[in-house]
Amino acid sequence: MQERFILQVEDLTVSFDGFKAVDALSFYVEPNECRVIIGPNGAGKTTVLDLICGRTKATAGSVKFHDQELLTMREDQIVNAGVGRKFQTPSVYEDLTVFENLELSYPKGHSVFGALAFKRDAEVRERIEEIAGTIFLGDQLDEKAAFLSHGQKQWLEIGMLLIQDPELLMLDEPVAGMSVAERKKTAELLNRIIQDRSVIVIEHDMGFVADIATRVTVLHQGKTLSEGSMERVQNDPKVVEVYLGH
Amino acid sequence: MQSSAFMTRKDIIGFAILAALIFIVFPMVLDSFRLNLFGKYLTYAFVAIGLSLCWGAGGILSLGQGVFFGLGGYCMAMFLKLEASTPENTAIQSTPGIPDFMDWNQLTELPWWWEPFYSLPLALLAVVAVPVMFAFIIGVAMFTRRVGGVYFAIITQAFAAIMTILIIGQQGYTGGVNGITDLRTLMGWDIRTDEAKTTLYFVNGVLLFAVLFAAQYVRKSKLGRLLIAMRDQEDRVRFSGYNVANFKIFIFCLGAAFAGIGGAMFTLQVGFMSPTLVGIVPSIEMVIFCAVGGRLSILGAVYGALLVNWAKTTFSESFPELWLLGLGGLFIAVVMLFPNGLAGVWSEKVEPRLMALFGKSREDKPAPDGAPAE
Numbered sequence: 131m132q133e134r135f136i137l138q139v140e141d142l143t144v145s146f147d148g149f150k151a152v153d154a155l156s157f158y159v160e161p162n163e164c165r166v167i168i169g170p171n172g173a174g175k176t177t178v179l180d181l182i183c184g185r186t187k188a189t190a191g192s193v194k195f196h197d198q199e200l201l202t203m204r205e206d207q208i209v210n211a212g213v214g215r216k217f218q219t220p221s222v223y224e225d226l227t228v229f230e231n232l233e234l235s236y237p238k239g240h241s242v243f244g245a246l247a248f249k250r251d252a253e254v255r256e257r258i259e260e261i262a263g264t265i266f267l268g269d270q271l272d273e274k275a276a277f278l279s280h281g282q283k284q285w286l287e288i289g290m291l292l293i294q295d296p297e298l299l300m301l302d303e304p305v306a307g308m309s310v311a312e313r314k315k316t317a318e319l320l321n322r323i324i325q326d327r328s329v330i331v332i333e334h335d336m337g338f339v340a341d342i343a344t345r346v347t348v349l350h351q352g353k354t355l356s357e358g359s360m361e362r363v364q365n366d367p368k369v370v371e372v373y374l375g376h
Numbered sequence: 377m378q379s380s381a382f383m384t385r386k387d388i389i390g391f392a393i394l395a396a397l398i399f400i401v402f403p404m405v406l407d408s409f410r411l412n413l414f415g416k417y418l419t420y421a422f423v424a425i426g427l428s429l430c431w432g433a434g435g436i437l438s439l440g441q442g443v444f445f446g447l448g449g450y451c452m453a454m455f456l457k458l459e460a461s462t463p464e465n466t467a468i469q470s471t472p473g474i475p476d477f478m479d480w481n482q483l484t485e486l487p488w489w490w491e492p493f494y495s496l497p498l499a500l501l502a503v504v505a506v507p508v509m510f511a512f513i514i515g516v517a518m519f520t521r522r523v524g525g526v527y528f529a530i531i532t533q534a535f536a537a538i539m540t541i542l543i544i545g546q547q548g549y550t551g552g553v554n555g556i557t558d559l560r561t562l563m564g565w566d567i568r569t570d571e572a573k574t575t576l577y578f579v580n581g582v583l584l585f586a587v588l589f590a591a592q593y594v595r596k597s598k599l600g601r602l603l604i605a606m607r608d609q610e611d612r613v614r615f616s617g618y619n620v621a622n623f624k625i626f627i628f629c630l631g632a633a634f635a636g637i638g639g640a641m642f643t644l645q646v647g648f649m650s651p652t653l654v655g656i657v658p659s660i661e662m663v664i665f666c667a668v669g670g671r672l673s674i675l676g677a678v679y680g681a682l683l684v685n686w687a688k689t690t691f692s693e694s695f696p697e698l699w700l701l702g703l704g705g706l707f708i709a710v711v712m713l714f715p716n717g718l719a720g721v722w723s724e725k726v727e728p729r730l731m732a733l734f735g736k737s738r739e740d741k742p743a744p745d746g747a748p749a750e
Binding site for chain 1: 593594597598599601602604605607608609611612613614615616617618619620622623626
């Protein structure tokens with residue numbers, strides 16, 4: 131029997147010195163769903179992703195991925211369970227080449243001695259070249275990541291996630307700070323990679339959101355303001371008032 | 377395509393030049409007193425190589441490497457001391473058969489934890505195992521709590537201070553401030569003669585190369601690239617599914633193992649071990665050797681240890697008061713002017729000119745693992 135939800139977030143709360151950045155938030159993500167989280171600045175969008183991937187420790191609540199409780203797991207355990215995360219600012223290893231960046235994300239040899247014994251075999255190379263092609267960096271494999279443009283770094287980070295092949299992919303503003311041309315290419319790339327997996331995306335670009343979202347959650351002050359299809363959310367008077375309006 | 381080979385042509389040339397210096401040039405041009413001194417300098421190179429991996433690649437600055445150097449050295453010294461303290465040699469003591477300093481401190485029997493050091497295999501094992509065990513405990517305590525950067529450096533420095541105080545305070549068990557002295561033979565072989573010292577110099581050289589090869593392997597493995605990744609983007613490494621703490625513990629323990637071997641070779645070649653080699657000052661000096669040589673380069677670390685120590689001997693013979701100031705100035709100069717040390721100067725300035733001189737196109741990029749200065 132296929133389970134109903136891949137991710138169940140229930141009563142998730144985090145409080146920073148009494149300020150509840152996320153307040154008793156619940157939402158559920160189905161397999162192959164693309165969930166977009168929107169909301170005004172400070173609504174707690176990035177914090178929600180931080181809580182799911184273990185970067186921030188929750189004060190209360192539960193986050194279940196399949197049947198595993200993520201809140202008690204370490205970041206690397208969460209990743210290895212199948213949750214991938216892309217950060218808002220591109221975070222790639224600037225001193226390493228594109229090839230090496232992708233290689234480190236390849237899901238093998240992740241223990242200390244595994245890493246010591248890790249061999250670059252044909253399979254690894256093929257996979258890296260394939261991914262590099264997908265993210266438009268096929269010709270820059272030997273380039274140090276420091277020399278890539280902002281957009282290319284974003285793509286590289288997306289590639290690093292792809293090579294992990296996570297079941298649940300979390301993207302934090304993947305098209306922010308990109309030129310129009312890069313943005314278009316990225317949208318195309320994302321549309322391709324969100325197939326066959328569940329995705330949670332934080333995004334402000336409403337055109338882009340409408341394009342990819344299965345469902346939209348609107349956050350406001352750490353709580354769900356509205357949830358549903360793009361159309362429903364856009365016509366919700368509460369959403370119009372706090373976010374889309376003015 | 378990417379080269380993941382164990383050694384590039386450039387690495388092989390670098391190793392070969394160093395081997396020629398250590399095994400051919402130094403023994404030919406130096407008298408046996410100076411050769412022994414160079415052997416002593418090279419024992420610090422073991423520590424500097426470990427630091428180059430921990431600090432240069434992994435960004436983990438330890439100001440307590442002297443502790444591991446000292447622990448290795450003390451383990452060796454304990455074995456040699458027991459061998460020197462036969463009942464015949466110590467007949468004038470009130471308790472013959474125990475090390476002299478124990479007798480002076482009114483100890484009447486050997487403490488139980490000295491017993492294993494009657495055995496050479498156990499002592500040699502301890503040379504590596506004891507520093508690694510200490511590093512492991514510190515590493516687990518610090519890295520799983522995500523203590524890093526300056527805080528880690530300060531805590532390791534505190535460890536160096538604690539260790540010195542402990543050794544000095546427990547003089548009945550450790551020989552106190554004098555350390556363990558009057559070491560004579562290794563399995564009946566007198567280590568004080570010139571021939572023995574020359575032999576030990578070569579043993580030291582061979583071990584140094586073994587350590588260099590091990591370090592080269594680590595650097596060229598995926599673990600080496602992970603260290604650089606951790607230095608730059610620790611969080612990203614975590615979110616690529618690695619347990620960062622385990623990698624830090626490993627490299628810290630490896631550095632400690634190297635330092636322990638260096639310490640044992642120091643004891644053998646110099647003939648004593650004392651707390652002056654354990655504390656804060658020697659620990660910081662070891663960081664300077666690594667920085668001067670170029671913290672990103674394992675060969676640089678060896679040259680750094682040699683050069684700074686040679687300068688120390690030369691200048692402190694003529695201007696003893698000025699040496700510390702000179703050392704401080706050197707460190708500042710390295711940080712401000714050439715952050716990648718001698719290795720950086722070589723690969724950025726000297727090598728391109730050499731290449732141009734011989735009219736060759738360069739096969740490798742300069743400073744393959746070079747990082748922008750911090």
